Amino acid sequence: MRIADFARTWLASKALSLDAGTARTYTKALEDHVLPALGALDYAALKKVDVQRWVDDSLRRAWTTPTGHARSYSRSAVHGWFRVLRTMTKDAVDDLELPRDPCARIRFPPADLTDGSNALTPTELARFLAVMRERYPQHHALVMLLAFTGLRFCHASALRWDDWDEPAALLRIRRKQVRGVVSPLTRKKRAPGVIPVEPVLAAALREHRERLGTRDGWMFPSEAGTLRTPNTMDKAWAACLAAASIQRRFTLHGLRYTFTDLIRLANTDAVVRRALTGHVTQEMQDHYSSVGTAEKRAAIAGAIRLVHDAH
Numbered sequence: 001m002r003i004a005d006f007a008r009t010w011l012a013s014k015a016l017s018l019d020a021g022t023a024r025t026y027t028k029a030l031e032d033h034v035l036p037a038l039g040a041l042d043y044a045a046l047k048k049v050d051v052q053r054w055v056d057d058s059l060r061r062a063w064t065t066p067t068g069h070a071r072s073y074s075r076s077a078v079h080g081w082f083r084v085l086r087t088m089t090k091d092a093v094d095d096l097e098l099p100r101d102p103c104a105r106i107r108f109p110p111a112d113l114t115d116g117s118n119a120l121t122p123t124e125l126a127r128f129l130a131v132m133r134e135r136y137p138q139h140h141a142l143v144m145l146l147a148f149t150g151l152r153f154c155h156a157s158a159l160r161w162d163d164w165d166e167p168a169a170l171l172r173i174r175r176k177q178v179r180g181v182v183s184p185l186t187r188k189k190r191a192p193g194v195i196p197v198e199p200v201l202a203a204a205l206r207e208h209r210e211r212l213g214t215r216d217g218w219m220f221p222s223e224a225g226t227l228r229t230p231n232t233m234d235k236a237w238a239a240c241l242a243a244a245s246i247q248r249r250f251t252l253h254g255l256r257y258t259f260t261d262l263i264r265l266a267n268t269d270a271v272v273r274r275a276l277t278g279h280v281t282q283e284m285q286d287h288y289s290s291v292g293t294a295e296k297r298a299a300i301a302g303a304i305r306l307v308h309d310a311h
Contacts (some may be wrong), residue, residue, distance in 0.1 A: 266302030
């Protein structure tokens, strides 16, 4: 079976179990980047060298911005497409009884905080948060929460005020929302059940609550009182990046990458890092059950100290 033919069948099957946003991400990665290069090949004939050549070519390939400038694709973008191909190929190995996994041991250049990846350094994050607080205080608490907890936007934007146990300094993650549709937590987009709230974040949440003038309902509603979508911050986001002298691409989801880098730089144990970010593999599940709130709190405090010291 050709890779393109398997991909269409695979996407149709995945659409039944994935949320709409993830299904679109999978489709775009395959149709725009993977299949034009590899789609005509027979899956059984796909070799590791073919996948490695595609990765290398993608990292070298340039695209043109709306203003006519040529830019290279970032490592994180190419790695995102590769993860979709790798996930599909694991299913193909089983479904088509392939003799080997051609996506095993594919090499990428080492990630670096300054190589244009979708993450900020501690110094850049400190500048960005300061500008956001000064110019767009209505967004500051949400950006702080994403930066210092690593939560996905779909989980953070679905928080209600009664999810915050203020005396215990804990946030309970109970649901997610995508484009206004609220649903329970899923295995596909994991979230830690409990997130510690350090004093600097608690202060930002209190300021935000006073600004809203309510202790009930959604924690981060839109101006219309409905659930937010990521693009509600587009104008403020672009203005703050410019004011903070951050000229490379940095998106809202980049706050999650930034948090992951911060807790790594703070020498947080790998098991605790995975427990906080929700990057849980099946073989490590038993280990995560033993990660306590105190360990999570120490990791988040370490990330905050890095940013505070940089400022």
